[in-house]
Amino acid sequence: MIHAINFAPELIGCGKYTTELAQFLETRGHVIEIVTAPPHYPGWFVRAPYQKGAYVTEAFGSMRVTRCPMTTKAGAPGLWRLIAPLSFAAAAAPMVAWRIFRFRPNVVICVEPTLMSAPAALIAAKLCGARSLLHVQDLEVDAAFEVGHLNGGTIRRVANIFESWFLARFDRVVTISQKMQHALLAKGLSPQKVSVLRNWVDTAAIVPEPRTTNAFRDELGMPSDAFVVLYAGNLGPKQALDMLIAAARRLEGEYDIYCVIAGAGPMRDALQKQSVDLPNVRFLPLQPAERMSELLALADLHVLTQLKGAADLVLPSKLGGMLARGRPIVATADPGTELFEMLQDIALVTPTGDID
Template identity: 60%
Template sequence: MLSISILSKINILVLDWRQKARAPVNKPKTNTDQRRQKILVHAINFAPELIGCAKYTTELCQFLAAQGHNVEVVTAPPHYPGWVVRSPYRSWVYKREAFGPIQITRCPMVMKAGAHGFWRLLAPLSFAVAAAPIVTWRVFRFRPDVILCVEPTLFSVPIALIAAKLVRARSVLHVQDLEVDAAFEVGHLSGAGIRKIANHLERRLLDSFDQIVTISEKMREALLIKGLRSANVIVIRNWVNLDMICPLPRDLNAFRRFFGFSDQDFIVLYAGHVGVKQGLDVVLKAARRLAVRQAIHFIIVGDGPMLGELKQEFADIENVAYLPLQPNDQLSELLAMADLHVLPQLPGAADLVLPSKLGGMLASARLIAATAAPGTEIFNILQGVAILSAPGDDEGLAQSILSAHSRDFSANIARGLAVAETLSSARLLPNFERLLVGQTNASQNKGERFAKLANP
């Protein structure tokens, strides 16, 4: 258990971080000297989905609209996580709605809860087919200057490219997930021949965009290995809103009170998607190992296709409790419940995605225990910040949790807050805006300039 002196150290560094976070930031100028533009966004995920790609696509669109741009979105019914459409939405209908100043058209999608196997292909493919006529209609009525397509899903890419050609719009792809590689690594797809064909088609499609943005250096390297032009692929990391998620005191936390935890209880928290790539079973195996430690409690907050299976497999563990996803306005309070955040990941998917939950963990001023292999992006970012153990090693993760319970890691937390500042939405969203609407056609020097802007 953390001592009073350690807690005092953490409070001091949090106060110092708050002062820095609230200090004036030399924000890059937005587009005040540029023409307001029409931007059409084609993405399978959008609000009211709370996590994953939807969070970042929604926040980007809100920011662009706040800068005076005219933004429209073509998307699916909200279904993530779990691949289940919840009331009042329906999966089989087209729907037009407003999200503040943003106009949204939702398109049908065929899906089955969990979307395992064949359904994992059919669901996004059906959305892409249903959305294609809407994208075509909107480009002729809306006449966008920019078309932004978000991967996943790759199935949306062809119509986005065609639409951009039809109206001579700038085409930008936001790669949140190396979808093809991940599908083979986690077992959704298999076969060397199929993979070769998929990789060839992927490269041809991606190379047709004017600009590609991805979220990690390792993902950029993977895209370049596929044969894409270096100047066309830049990194803008997923951001965190430091006004929304900030360090909050451990005592009097509403979630700790809800569970009846005392000051002596040590809370290990996982909050996010519960799918194959997350490899959450290693956390529950570690919880089983630590079941005799009565002061250590595990809280799993989230949803996803693996949740039911994991609950059933680990039903015997009494030191684990579950909560559904919480609203965004409760996220900072939720993260403050933790004494330790856990960040597991399936070994084969380590550099094919970058967990979107990372920024919130860092900004909450709590320690992180992550499973990451040396040389991976997560390892490089969190070295000296988190307690690291090998992917899939539940014994190693259990030892990390015991270390966090007994030792002073306030210096690691301070370094984590410094990393969170580099991921601030106040820094990164203006860079994304300039990339979308600025004169950034691919050339080596321009690509390098935006790479520097994207990673302050």
């Protein structure tokens, strides 16, 4: 059983990797059951035809998927980043317990975010004698405070105590980077318990290609010979995309350079307002999987920006697609972070916050 707040048909972020992990395990002969939320990422609103207040059971291939209610608000501002996952965890807990006793799994996988699902996953696994595994895609507690969704020293200390207690109860913990592994060890986990499984990319679907005519250039009204700087992914606070808007403002009128921001998320409206007077900035909605390779081929230069302080709490999943495409990359990362160490020899890396 996999208990995760994100799952298909979400196209990016944790949902993409949880879905592909489930599909891979299924090809290895495992029977998979999913308990998840309605699709809501990256905008934090439930997409039609799903409803945020209903339990729904559906098939995803041969997998049984149970979707549980979640109370959310578009963009999930402030405390909604706490309320939304908490509401899902509370609504999903009885469903997890019921499905555990019907399904009787050998292994229960819980995906962070959200760690709020951990109590139900741990209790259910214990009751049916299953092994428990936590897949950490995001150091959720630390990131919430670093980005500013939550604040207060006392609240953070209490949150860290609960986090460490739940982490220690899983049989195994898997995360996506060495720095995140080190952070988990610093929270009291033993090295024998924590492993690294990096996120992946389908190199058969996204391959290096020569620069050719691209349909997106026509859709966006750009010259065929324009130089395109592309960001594609979640438009959230952690991505610090105001830096890209500031850079585009500096380049306005100087060169035939366009900045394209493709995706969705809570910062999209603010970014569009910041750039409303910039003719060299274009926006695209989140693209379906079948157009992702074409979208990445639009770029002459990929850009990867990060908020200072959050760099080692997450590892951007979009990086795999950028590298597979084989185009130049500019990234913001500070020395000592894992992103800096990964990219320093293969990309242009600048300090976080530096638009020069």
